[in-house]
Amino acid sequence: MRVSLVGVRMSLYHVSRGVTLTLCLLSPGSWVQAQQVLYDHPDAARVTVRSEVAGDPGLTVDLYYPPMAGDEPNPVVVFVLGYPDDAPPIPPMKDHGQYTSWARLVAAEGFVGVLYETSDPQADLATVLTFLSEKAASLRIDPGRIGLWSCSANTPVALKRARTRVGVTPAAFVAYYGLMPTPDGYQAAAIDSSSTRFGFSLPGYRDGESYLADLPMLLVRAGRDRDSEILNSIDHFTAFAFQENLAVTVLNYPEGQHAFDVEDDTKETHAIIKQTLDFFRAHLGG
Numbered sequence: 001m002r003v004s005l006v007g008v009r010m011s012l013y014h015v016s017r018g019v020t021l022t023l024c025l026l027s028p029g030s031w032v033q034a035q036q037v038l039y040d041h042p043d044a045a046r047v048t049v050r051s052e053v054a055g056d057p058g059l060t061v062d063l064y065y066p067p068m069a070g071d072e073p074n075p076v077v078v079f080v081l082g083y084p085d086d087a088p089p090i091p092p093m094k095d096h097g098q099y100t101s102w103a104r105l106v107a108a109e110g111f112v113g114v115l116y117e118t119s120d121p122q123a124d125l126a127t128v129l130t131f132l133s134e135k136a137a138s139l140r141i142d143p144g145r146i147g148l149w150s151c152s153a154n155t156p157v158a159l160k161r162a163r164t165r166v167g168v169t170p171a172a173f174v175a176y177y178g179l180m181p182t183p184d185g186y187q188a189a190a191i192d193s194s195s196t197r198f199g200f201s202l203p204g205y206r207d208g209e210s211y212l213a214d215l216p217m218l219l220v221r222a223g224r225d226r227d228s229e230i231l232n233s234i235d236h237f238t239a240f241a242f243q244e245n246l247a248v249t250v251l252n253y254p255e256g257q258h259a260f261d262v263e264d265d266t267k268e269t270h271a272i273i274k275q276t277l278d279f280f281r282a283h284l285g286g
Helices: 030-034 099-106 121-133 153-159 186-198 230-245 267-284
Strands: 004-006 049-054 059-065 074-079 112-116 141-151 172-176 216-222 248-253
Touching: 049 121, 059 099, 059 121, 059 153, 074 099, 074 267, 099 112, 099 216, 099 267, 112 121, 121 141, 121 153, 141 153, 141 267, 153 172, 153 186, 172 267, 216 230, 216 267, 230 248, 248 267
Parallel strands: 004 248, 074 112, 074 141, 141 172, 172 216, 216 248
Antiparallel strands: 049 059, 059 112
């Protein structure tokens, strides 16, 4: 197993404080659609999008295919959503510019990017993964090479999947400036309060539940994140992951802000996004 730490400034806090969380809340309107991942790719405009319906009564799933995708099964990156589509003031995330541009980017890099609608984030992620597995041949994807990408308060739903051994299990996991609860209940009251206030899904830990020990995980920390509880949760989860000897890599962007991938047009942002694509390629192929 690989356990590596890149530029992390560890700072573990044990004093409960009030909550002032932005948690990637997204305002409706043209600004939402204008937000784009800050990484140019010459093939992004040539990506094709295919819409399918998964489960019953049916979720719309958008699949972003590489420009030169043939009949061979492709690796997949699923963008995990933790807010139901009707959670104000957030528009449906599958149509948000940050997500659609990320899906186009991974597709331009040779992966199938997956976005979906959701009313029950935890159950709907399971439905989407089951759909991808059962329809793999017709979708031209490889169900054994599925990676998860999440950010901010969407991350607890992705973390739940990283400790689930039933059904489809991910082959790679990426979290950007993610809210990362731990089984010891660190900041539990504050995180629970934020979930109630902002409307994101917060799956709990079950007794005896453990993370997939061989799941490669990339955690990206934005050092200038205004949400101290998010930073604290990443630091605490990192310490927990090291204690459990999980296959975790941590990147710290000291000057990065929350949502730096769409806000900070810097060489550091570009480098981290490239490292993310390389991470998926190393563990999913493509």
